[in-house]
Amino acid sequence: MGSLSFFRQMLQDVRQQKLRTALTVLGITWGTVSVSLLVAFGEGLEARIRANQRGLGENIVIAWPSRTSLPWEGLGKGRRIRITEEDVEALRREIPQARFSGEMSRENSTFRRERVRITPEVSANSPIFAAMRNIIPAAGGRYVNDLDLDRRRRVVFLGDKLKQDLFGDQEAVGQTVMLDNVPFLVVGVMEKKAQDSSYSGRDEGKAFIPDATFRGLFSERYLENFIFQAHDASATPDVTRKVYEVLARRHKFDPADKEAIGMWDTSEAEKFFAIFFGTFRAFLAIIGSFTLVVGGIGVSNIMYVVVEERTREIGVKLAVGAKPAWIQRQFLAETLTLTAVGGVCGMLVTFGFLAVFPLLGLDEYVGTPQASPLVIATTTALLGVIGMIAGWFPARRASLLDPVVALKLA
Amino acid sequence: MDKLIELRDVRKVYSTGRLEVQALRGLDLEVGRNEYVAIVGPSGSGKSTLMNILGCLDTPSSGSYTLSGEAVAGLDRNRLAEIRNRHIGFVFQSFNLLPYATALENVELPLLFAGVSAKERRERAAAMLDRVELGDRMEHKPTELSGGQMQRVAIARALVNRPTILLADEPTGNLDSASGKAIVSLFEELHAAGQTIVLITHDSGIAKLASRVVRVQDGQIVEDVRAAA
Numbered sequence: 191m192g193s194l195s196f197f198r199q200m201l202q203d204v205r206q207q208k209l210r211t212a213l214t215v216l217g218i219t220w221g222t223v224s225v226s227l228l229v230a231f232g233e234g235l236e237a238r239i240r241a242n243q244r245g246l247g248e249n250i251v252i253a254w255p256s257r258t259s260l261p262w263e264g265l266g267k268g269r270r271i272r273i274t275e276e277d278v279e280a281l282r283r284e285i286p287q288a289r290f291s292g293e294m295s296r297e298n299s300t301f302r303r304e305r306v307r308i309t310p311e312v313s314a315n316s317p318i319f320a321a322m323r324n325i326i327p328a329a330g331g332r333y334v335n336d337l338d339l340d341r342r343r344r345v346v347f348l349g350d351k352l353k354q355d356l357f358g359d360q361e362a363v364g365q366t367v368m369l370d371n372v373p374f375l376v377v378g379v380m381e382k383k384a385q386d387s388s389y390s391g392r393d394e395g396k397a398f399i400p401d402a403t404f405r406g407l408f409s410e411r412y413l414e415n416f417i418f419q420a421h422d423a424s425a426t427p428d429v430t431r432k433v434y435e436v437l438a439r440r441h442k443f444d445p446a447d448k449e450a451i452g453m454w455d456t457s458e459a460e461k462f463f464a465i466f467f468g469t470f471r472a473f474l475a476i477i478g479s480f481t482l483v484v485g486g487i488g489v490s491n492i493m494y495v496v497v498e499e500r501t502r503e504i505g506v507k508l509a510v511g512a513k514p515a516w517i518q519r520q521f522l523a524e525t526l527t528l529t530a531v532g533g534v535c536g537m538l539v540t541f542g543f544l545a546v547f548p549l550l551g552l553d554e555y556v557g558t559p560q561a562s563p564l565v566i567a568t569t570t571a572l573l574g575v576i577g578m579i580a581g582w583f584p585a586r587r588a589s590l591l592d593p594v595v596a597l598k599l600a
Numbered sequence: 601m602d603k604l605i606e607l608r609d610v611r612k613v614y615s616t617g618r619l620e621v622q623a624l625r626g627l628d629l630e631v632g633r634n635e636y637v638a639i640v641g642p643s644g645s646g647k648s649t650l651m652n653i654l655g656c657l658d659t660p661s662s663g664s665y666t667l668s669g670e671a672v673a674g675l676d677r678n679r680l681a682e683i684r685n686r687h688i689g690f691v692f693q694s695f696n697l698l699p700y701a702t703a704l705e706n707v708e709l710p711l712l713f714a715g716v717s718a719k720e721r722r723e724r725a726a727a728m729l730d731r732v733e734l735g736d737r738m739e740h741k742p743t744e745l746s747g748g749q750m751q752r753v754a755i756a757r758a759l760v761n762r763p764t765i766l767l768a769d770e771p772t773g774n775l776d777s778a779s780g781k782a783i784v785s786l787f788e789e790l791h792a793a794g795q796t797i798v799l800i801t802h803d804s805g806i807a808k809l810a811s812r813v814v815r816v817q818d819g820q821i822v823e824d825v826r827a828a829a
């Protein structure tokens with residue numbers, strides 16, 4: 191009478207209650223699929239949106255020089271503030287806990303290659319710009335580097351879509367394109383990235399050149415904007431305050447004048463997403479759990495029937511010396527086995543679905559739901575808890591039976 | 601003679617709704633080692649009630665029960681389970697075998713709860729089935745056995761853990777007379793080998809074979825006759 195007969199007893203129960211057992215297992219399967227798919231979709235969507243977020247850069251702040259809105263030390267309001275590369279140098283010197291890059295741009299310069307003519311946005315900036323904005327060169331290429339800056343080289347890094355428009359499927363790196371009739375060497379092409387927010391068009395359609403080259407070519411002094419990124423995201427508000435202080439001192443405006451320099455702190459969105467997705471995930475998990483709880487009630491129900499039907503057998507076992515705990519363990523194990531079978535079926539259905547899902551081509555919109563460890567852990571934990579609770583009550587009832595009553599002797 | 605069983609002023613009251621049934625009304629009984637006691641009496645007199653109490657399947661409403669020197673009243677469910685396992689072998693009128701288990705597995709059951717290893721369980725259960733002459737039926741399920749064979753499996757199960765006493769409530773009640781006789785002679789052999797037996801029977805022929813006949817009526821012992829040895 192070892193484990194063999196435990197399974198035989200269970201098979202016996204299953205045979206006697208075929209339909210009911212099947213429906214019960216189905217309930218657990220359905221619950222498992224709901225929980226795991228909901229959590230998987232939640233995660234996939236979150237990963238998708240975060241990837242889009244990252245496309246712009248992680249926790250960066252974009253700053254635009256504008257006009258003063260407060261009088262300061264005898265100077266009136268409405269004064270235009272213009273920022274130069276020297277200001278950015280000063281910020282780098284005085285605020286070591288962040289990195290900075292200025293950006294100049296043009297939208298009226300034409301690229302020409304063979305018969306193709308395009309007028310994209312040209313962004314001129316420094317090498318760290320790429321790192322801050324998650325612009326990654328595809329294999330075989332590189333971004334603008336310090337040497338390009340020092341020597342004012344005429345090199346260009348192309349957004350992947352712009353490259354496609356200019357070169358099609360041909361190799362671009364090492365080729366020359368004409369920018370307003372000046373030849374530029376293509377040094378790299380951007381790796382395709384997801385980006386859903388921007389402040390001047392997506393990076394995929396832009397051309398990036400060294401800012402020193404740009405200044406020489408277009409005799410431009412002033413930056414269109416600059417971006418910065420605190421080394422530790424939590425220091426962003428502190429860094430922002432210091433940026434206002436440094437620039438206010440250099441340009442003589444009120445450091446409290448937020449309109450003099452407009453700022454967009456993308457880490458604000460990050461905070462929002464953290465809360466939003468925390469809630470979203472909990473919400474999905476709760477909805478899924480309810481389905482699973484309903485399945486659990488089904489299991490509990492069938493176990494009550496099983497206990498009822500096996501009352502006499504329980505009586506026999508008690509009569510020959512089974513302790514209540516043994517009886518309880520037996521029914522608990524049986525419930526957990528039923529739950530586990532349902533759970534495994536549910537997981538298989540989920541895995542199958544997740545394997546097929548990417549073929550539907552919806553990942554761009556809802557992300558790619560994955561059976562991540564979190565999904566599996568959440569579902570397994572829920573199944574375990576529900577199985578334990580579902581089995582506990584019938585098993586307890588069985589173990590508390592009176593031998594005489596169970597044997598129907600009284 | 602050591603006393604294995606000692607009942608003192610045992611009462612059992614069943615209350616069903618407004619009605620109270622006094623199944624046992626102050627019953628005293630002592631059973632010594634190696635006695636073979638037949639309990640007889642009219643239907644509804646309280647024999648089964650008495651037997652269930654002796655077997656620790658039920659508890660008296662009042663009075664004391666001492667089994668092998670241990671006071672049974674007030675013991676918890678776990679201790680009662682141990683007593684049933686170690687001291688008592690119970691044979692029922694309706695066999696009460698597990699339907700899906702083989703004869704061997706049924707006989708192993710008490711050893712399982714006694715914590716005996718699988719190998720030893722198998723050996724002892726097989727030996728016991730041999731003892732009741734069912735060595736060739738070990739892998740049979742109850743439905744594949746005759747009534748008499750089922751009852752012999754039940755007796756093997758009752759004896760496998762070497763109980764202090766063997767209790768049997770009308771063990772031949774569901775059997776034809778030939779099978780019944782075989783069971784009765786098995787009981788006689790067991791008694792001869794030293795087993796203490798308490799048995800309920802309606803059959804005066806069977807009762808005559810016992811070393812002592814206790815007559816119960818209206819929940820009381822009205823007659824207690826020891827056969828001249």
Ligand SMILES: Nc1ncnc2c1ncn2[C@@H]1O[C@H](COP(=O)(O)OP(=O)(O)OP(=O)(O)O)[C@@H](O)[C@H]1O
Nearest residue numbers: 600614616621623642643644645646647648649650
């Ligand atoms: N669970 C119960 N609830 C109420 N009354 C009961 C219960 N069990 C037994 N009785 C009553 O107790 C009395 C004794 O019953 P018991 O089963 O001990 O009789 P018995 O001597 O074994 O009878 P029989 O020879 O027919 O088996 C009877 O009057 C019976 O109706």
Ligand SMILES: [Mg+2]
Nearest residue numbers: 647648649769
């Ligand atoms: Mg009876």
